[in-house]
Amino acid sequence: GQQxxxxxxxxxxxxxxxxxxxxxxxxxxxxxxxxxxxxGGHPVFLIQLVKSGEVKKQKRLTFQFGEAKxxxxxxxxxxxxxxxxxxxxxxxFGNEKLTFGTGTRLTIIP
Amino acid sequence: ETGVTQSPxxxxxxxxxxxxxxxSSQSGHNTVSWYQQAxxxxxxxxxxxxxxxxxxxxxxxxxxSGLQFPNYSSELNVNALELDDSALYLxxxxxxxxxxxxxxxxxxxxxxV
Numbered sequence: 001g002q003q004x005x006x007x008x009x010x011x012x013x014x015x016x017x018x019x020x021x022x023x024x025x026x027x028x029x030x031x032x033x034x035x036x037x038x039x040g041g042h043p044v045f046l047i048q049l050v051k052s053g054e055v056k057k058q059k060r061l062t063f064q065f066g067e068a069k070x071x072x073x074x075x076x077x078x079x080x081x082x083x084x085x086x087x088x089x090x091x092x093f094g095n096e097k098l099t100f101g102t103g104t105r106l107t108i109i110p
Numbered sequence: 111e112t113g114v115t116q117s118p119x120x121x122x123x124x125x126x127x128x129x130x131x132x133x134s135s136q137s138g139h140n141t142v143s144w145y146q147q148a149x150x151x152x153x154x155x156x157x158x159x160x161x162x163x164x165x166x167x168x169x170x171x172x173x174x175s176g177l178q179f180p181n182y183s184s185e186l187n188v189n190a191l192e193l194d195d196s197a198l199y200l201x202x203x204x205x206x207x208x209x210x211x212x213x214x215x216x217x218x219x220x221x222x223v
Contacts, residue, residue, distance in 0.1 A: 033211060042200055043153065045211035088152055096166035096207045098143065100152035 002027060002093045006101040014109050019076040021104035023089035030094045032065055032072040037103075038085040046074075081108050112137055114215035116201050122221045123191050131186045131218045133201030141165070141207050142184040144176060145200040147217070153200055159184055160207050188220075196222045 004025045013019050023032065031050045035043040047056055049065035049072060056063045062075045076083055089101040115134045123129050135142050141160045145153035155168035159178035173189040182203070188195060198219050202212035 031209060035214075042214040042216050043202075043212075045213065048209075048211055050209075092209065096143075096158050096160075097155045097168060098202075098212060099155065103152050 002099060004029075004089055004091060004099060004101040006087075006089060006104050008104055009102065010105050010107075012107045012109060013079050015081060016078050019079050019083070019106055021074050021087050021089075021106075023072045023074075023101050025070050025091070027093070028069045029072075029091045030069075031091055032069075033090045033098070034063060034072075034074055035088045035090060035100075036085050037088065041085070043088060076106075079106070079108055081110060084108050114201055114203050114213050116199075116215035116218050118218060119216065120219045120221075122223060125191055125193060125222055127191050128187065128189045129191060129220065131188075131199050131201075131220070133184045133186070133203075133215055135182045135184065135201075135203035136213045139203035139205050139213065140182050141204045141210075142178055142182065143202045143204070143212065144184070144186045145202065146170070146195075147198040147200055149197075156186070158207070165207055191222045193222050196220060 006023050033048045034046040037043045053067045054065040060077045064073045086103045086105045088103045117132045143158040144156040147153040156170050157167040158165045162178045175187045178184045198217045200217045201215045204210040204212045
């Protein structure tokens with residue numbers, strides 16, 4: 001079935017270092033959404049990208065949608081302990097079902 | 111503006127029993143989706159309701175069923191519980207179907223023993 005893969009599965013970074021997670025699909029996506037889930041918490045919507053090559057920024061977070069609309073990335077500059085959690089990409093594949101990626105779990109070393 | 115609320119927060123059931131989980135959608139949202147999240151996994155789509163009608167279903171057996179009420183709140187019912195049904199059940203609401211960010215509730219942690 002249709003799925004989105006994320007890499008890496010886990011990432012441990014020193015506080016202050018940058019972090020990037022990548023989301024890839026074999027099919028063209030109509031949109032890509034990003035969610036953050038803190039340990040023991042629930043997914044929280046961060047952003048949606050819909051246009052080819054789109055780049056959006058939220059403070060230290062930069063989101064990109066690939067030119068072919070088959071991949072996306074989330075980059076965090078100068079990580080802080082509050083950035084700890086699992087980051088999921090997700091897409092509708094053009095229907096009502098929101099399919100989540102496999103997630104990247106970020107831990108911060110103080 | 112209130113967010114999505116789910117009840118109960120935790121539940122322990124015995125294999126073979128039935129369970130009903132409840133969700134109140136965010137004000138102004140007419141679409142509710144339910145997800146199952148096993149430990150260490152991403153959320154898996156169960157089904158979606160739009161204006162009281164099922165609007166899409168994931169790969170879950172018929173013993174997973176749901177309802178949406180006129181006020182857009184929703185229930186998830188699971189019959190004949192199995193051990194593998196142990197998971198976090200998440201409800202999410204959105205202003206419409208597809209193309210919107212979803213607001214998730216805090217979830218119900220179901221343990222089947």
